[in-house]
Amino acid sequence: MATLKIGKTEKKLLDASLTALKNAYVLWGFKVGAAVVAEDEQVYEGCNVESWVSGLGTCAERCAVNHAVLHGNRRINELAVVMDACSNSEPRPCGTCLQYISDFSESPQINIVMAKAEKGKILTKTVNVKKLAELFPFPYKK
Numbered sequence: 001m002a003t004l005k006i007g008k009t010e011k012k013l014l015d016a017s018l019t020a021l022k023n024a025y026v027l028w029g030f031k032v033g034a035a036v037v038a039e040d041e042q043v044y045e046g047c048n049v050e051s052w053v054s055g056l057g058t059c060a061e062r063c064a065v066n067h068a069v070l071h072g073n074r075r076i077n078e079l080a081v082v083m084d085a086c087s088n089s090e091p092r093p094c095g096t097c098l099q100y101i102s103d104f105s106e107s108p109q110i111n112i113v114m115a116k117a118e119k120g121k122i123l124t125k126t127v128n129v130k131k132l133a134e135l136f137p138f139p140y141k142k
């Protein structure tokens with residue numbers, strides 16, 4: 001995975017995601033934190049919240065988007081997601097979240113910042129930035 005140069009916003013979002021990850025409610029999965037910059041230019045965090053009923057919980061990314069919506073936002077300009085390095089999965093939003101992010105994104109060109117974390121720190125080598133359109137070229141739209 002290529003390490004790309006990240007700016008101030010990306011750093012801020014990764015830090016916020018890392019903080020949110022600590023509050024993740026995990027029963028059988030792994031901890032994930034996310035953060036978005038919304039149209040009001042504020043950062044809103046989210047963490048995954050699981051349930052014993054598979055599929056009933058929510059991912060960190062959707063939690064962060066909902067957090068932004070709760071504060072009156074309808075668009076997001078960037079998103080970061082950080083997952084615990086104990087997972088073998090690549091750090092990236094799942095298909096459901098990609099659709100949800102797409103529903104609320106300012107444009108298909110918003111940055112999605114992805115990384116793993118271990119012992120309370122972002123693993124720099126795992127940091128990756130892609131455009132939403134690269135990860136999710138064909139969103140569903142009515």
Ligand SMILES: [Zn+2]
Binds near residue numbers: 060061062098
């Ligand atoms: Zn997801």
